[in-house]
Amino acid sequence: MADSKASSGKLLDIRNLRIEATVYPPGEAPKTITLVHDVSLTLEKGKVLGLIGESGAGKSTIGLSSMAYGRGGVRITGGEVILNGRDILKAGPKGVRALRGREVCYVAQSAAAAFNPAHKLIDQVVEAALLHGTATRAEAEKRAVALFKKLSLPNPEMIGERYPHQVSGGQLQRVMTAMALCSEPDLIVFDEPTTALDVTTQIDVLAAIKDAIRDTHVAALYITHDLAVVAQVSDEIMVLRHGRLVEWGGTRQIIKEPRQEYTNALVSVHEIEHKEQQPGTAPFLSVKNVTAAYGGGHVKVLKNVSVDIYPGQTLAVVGESGSGKSTLARAITGLLPPEEGTVTFDGRPLANRLADRPKEDLRQLQMIYQMADVAMNPRQTVGTIIGRPLEFYFGMKGRERDKRVAELLDEIEMGKGFVDRYPAELSGGQKQRVCIARSLAAKPKLIICDEVTSALDPLVAHGILKLLLNLQQHENVAYLFITHDLATVKSIADSIAVMYRGEVVRYGSKSKVLTPPFDAYTDLLLSSVPEMEIGWLEKAIKGRRMESAGN
Amino acid sequence: MSSPILRLVAQRILLGLVLLFAVSVLIFAGTQILPGDVAQAILGQSATPEALANLREQLGLNDPAWLRYVHWLWGILHGDFGTAQSSGLDIASSISTRLKNTLFLAACAAIVAVPLAVILGLIAVRYRDGFVDKLISGLALASTSFPEFFIGYVLIFVFAVHWQIFPSISTVDDSTPFLERLQAVVLPATALTLVVLAHMMRMTRAAILNVMQSAYIETAELKGLKPFDIIRKHAFPNAIAPVVNVVMLNLAYLIVGVVVVEVIFVYPGMGQYLVDHVAKRDVPVVQAVGLIFAAVYITLNIVADIAAIVANPRLRHPK
Incomplete structure (x- = not known):
C-alpha cells in the first residue's frame, strides 16, 4: 500500500465535483456543457x-476524477478530490x-x-x-x-x-x-x-x-x-x-x-409481461438443415440448423458471441449463401444468393441492426431514410409518401417534427426507432432484429422492446430476435433457439425451453444471468461447480 | 520466426522479382519505340547504306525484338550491361563507381535525415498544436517547398563562398580519401536532407497521432507515464509500419531522384551519368540506369513491406 497520510479511515473524499466540457455543435458557436453537477462522495479504505x-x-467521468483525469477534453472545473488526505486537483x-x-x-x-x-x-x-x-x-x-x-x-x-x-x-x-x-x-x-x-x-x-x-x-x-x-x-x-x-x-x-x-x-427494468403465443398451424419461413461457412467452406459457422418462424410471432436466437446467431440471419437473408440446406418462404424455396432474389422477396425480409447510427446514412434526413423503402418497394412519391412517413413516425411514437432531422441529432433510442420505422415501411412479414437493444441503456431498451411488441400486434409482423441477453428473451419470445458453436442445442416454445430439465449449456447460460440479489454470485458459482462436476 | 511470416516475406520477394521483370520489359519496349536507330546514331547522317547494314548485322539489330530482349536480359543477369555507344566504354564498370558514389551520398543524407525526421516527429507530437509543433512543421515545410537547386545555391553561397568552410564542387574519384570524400558531400547531403525531411517528419507525426487516439495510450497515461515516454514506448512501436514505408520512399528518392543536386555540385553519381547520356541519346546506358533505379525502388519497398510485416506482433506471434 502507498503511504497513508490520512488519519481517518477515509481514502477518497470528493466534494462538490463539477466537470465541464466544450462541445462544438455543427453550425453553432462552441458551448460549455456541465457533465457533473456538484457530486460528492466518500469512500473508506x-x-x-x-x-x-x-x-x-x-459515472466514468466521476471515476476518472479520482485520478485527476479528464477524458477527451473534459475539464474538472470545481470541487475537491481528496485522496489520502490531499487535494489531488492541486497536485500539478x-x-x-x-x-x-x-x-x-x-x-x-x-x-x-x-x-x-x-x-x-x-x-x-x-x-x-x-x-x-x-x-x-x-x-x-x-x-x-x-x-x-x-x-x-x-x-x-x-x-x-x-x-x-x-x-x-x-x-x-x-x-x-x-x-x-x-x-x-x-x-x-x-x-x-x-x-x-x-x-x-x-x-x-x-x-x-x-x-x-x-x-x-x-x-x-x-x-x-x-x-x-x-x-x-x-x-x-x-x-x-x-x-x-x-x-x-x-x-x-x-x-x-x-x-x-x-x-x-x-x-424493475426487465419485467415485461409477454404471454407466449402457441405456434400456428404452418410456419411461413422454415430453415431446413442449413450449413454455412466462411472462407470458402473452411470455417463452418452453422452446422445443420433448422428452425421455423410462424406468422406474427417471435423466434429468439440466443447464444454467446461466435455461436453463429448473426450468421443464421445472414444465411436467411442471402448475404451468406448456405452451403447445404434450404430456406423456404410461403411454401417455396428462397434463392440462396441475395442477388438472385426478386424484389418482392427482399421486401418480405427486413433487418434492424445493433448499431443504429452506422446503419443510417448520416447525410440523409429521417424523412428520406424512412421514405426510401416506400419509393423502392411501392413506388410512392410526393404527398402520398410524406403521409405514410408521418404515419410511420407516429407508430414509433416520434412526432412529425423529426422528419427533417438528421441521425446525428437523435438519441440512441430514437435512432433505433427510426431504423424500426424504415424496416416497417416495407410492410415485411419478418423483421430480423440483430442485438437491437444491446447498445442501449436498460430503460431505453425497455421502451424499444415494448414498441416492438406493440407493433407486432398491430402489423402482425414476425421477428427473428437475435440476442445474448436472456432477460430480453423472456420478455419478447414465443419460441427460442439456443445456439452453441454453430448448432442449435435447444429449440422449442419459450415455456418448454425455459423449463427444466436443461441441457448442460442452456443451464450454464441461464445460471450465468446476474440476478438482482445479494449473494447470487456465490450461489451461481457454487451451483455451476456442482453441475460441471456432475457432468 | 514462424511460418506465416516466412510465407509473407517470401511472397513479397517473389512479387518484387516479378515486378522487376515487368519493369525490364517496359524499359526495353520503351527504348524500342523511340525513333531512330542505333546504327544510324553511331555512324551519323552521312553513313553509307552498306556501312549501316554491316553495323546492324554486327549489333544484331536485324534480330526480332524479343530475341534482342532475351540477349539483353541474359547479359544483365551476368553483369554485362553492354557498352556505351557514345564512349565505347563498358557500362557496368562506369556504373559501379558512380553507383558507389550515389549510394555514399544517399547514405550520408539518410543517416542524418531519418533519425532527425523521426525525432522531430516525436517532439511535434509531444507538443502537438503548440508553438514547438508549429515551428517544426513550419520550418520543415518551408525547406521542402524551396526547389532543390535554390537550396543548393544558397548552401554554396553561404558555406562555400561566404565562409569558405566546404567546397562548392563535390568532385571525387576513386583515389579520394574517406575524410575528404565526406567533406565533399556535406553540402549536397545537407541539401538532400532538407528536401526529404519534411515528408518523413509529417508522416511520423501523423502516424503517431493516429495511434495516440487508442485506448492503450489512456492506459499508459493512467499508469503515470511521462508524456514523452508514452509516445516513445507505447505509441511509436505501433506506428512503425507507416513510418518505415515513408522512410523507404524517401531513401529511394535519395538514390534515384538526386539528379538536380548532383548536377549543381558536380558530383559524379548516377544522376549526372544518366542526364549526360540522355542528352547523347545513348540508349544502352539509359536502359541500364533505368533498370538499376527500378531495382532500387522495388528493393526498398520490399524492405518496407517486410519491416511492416515483422513489426506486427499478430504476425510475429500467431495464436
Missing part, C-alpha cells in the same frame, strides 16, 4: 462503491503522475483495446510498479504471477509471455485486473469491466474480481450500468443520472427499498 446509471450519467502534473498507477489504478471496459498490442502482457502488467519504484523487476513479476494465479488465469507462469491478441477477452480482462493490483494501489477504478463480455464469461471475471478485492483489501469504485452486477460486488451503491446524484445508500437498501422513483425504474 477497503470498501467498494458502485456507481451506476445510464450512459451520460457521468508531476504530483498527478506520481499517484496514477500507484495509489489509484484503472481497469477499462475493453481490455482488448486497453492493452498495447506491441508489448508482452507481463511488461505491461509490471510497468506501473517499476515506474513508481514500488518493486524490483523480479518482485513485480513474482507478484504478477501470484495475481494471475489468484484470478484463475490458465498457465499463470507463462501467460505473461504472451501478447494481448493471443489471449481471450475474458482472460485479458482478468490480466488487466492483475495489472491494476500489481502496483498494490489503495483504490482501483473498475469501469464497466464485464460489460463487453459474454454472460458466461462475465460471471467468472466477476467472481475473480470480487475475490481479488476481498483478499487484497483494496478499495474500489465499480462503474456499471447493470444493477444486478454491481449488487454482487459493492458495499454501497450510488445512482447517478445526467451528472447528478439520485440516490446513495447501502447495496441492500438500493435494490430492495429504493427511495427514488428513478432507482425503482432501474431496479
